[in-house]
Amino acid sequence: MMQTAYAFTLLRVALGLMWLSHALLKILVFTLPGADQFFVAHGFPAHSVYPVVAAELAGGLMILLGFHGRAASLALLPVLIGAAGVHLPNGWVFSAAGGGWEYPLFLIVASLAHALGGDGAFALRRVGAPA
Incomplete structure (x- = not known):
């Protein structure tokens, strides 16, 4: 059971770092x-x-x-869906032009897996943990 908690910790950390790195990019x-x-240029409103x-x-x-990471993963799904839509005409491989x-x-x-599976070990606030 502890291995599962560590696995979801790795997923949580990787997703969090991915979001931060894309924002900083x-x-x-x-x-x-x-x-x-x-x-x-891709049809989104100015300043969005x-x-x-x-x-x-x-x-x-x-x-x-x-800290409410599962909810954050769900809340960010529209951003990922928008990104997938932008890249859809370019084909499957992300390294393509x-x-x-x-x-x-x-x-x-991965975000859905995080939302369903939990934050794992060492989370500041896990579901079911005291507020």
Whole structure:
């Protein structure tokens, strides 16, 4: 049983770091104005990158720490579904030009597994734990 808790901890930490790294990529590499232009070019409303990055930062931190991480994984699913939609025309492999939909789909499944399986060991607040 403890092995399962450690397995879900690894999943939680990996997901949290993924969200934080993608938010920081938009901030530090693409810049927020550049990422905003990308979003607009793919049919998203102007300035929608700002709440997305805020959600990625907050949700990533919550997932990483295990503080309502399962809820954060579910709340971030629309971002992943949007990313999968953007990459759908590029084909399966994410390393293809423009990135394919394989990685966003994998992250959707991993997020659902996290939400269903729990935060694992060392979480700040697990379901069923005292508030």
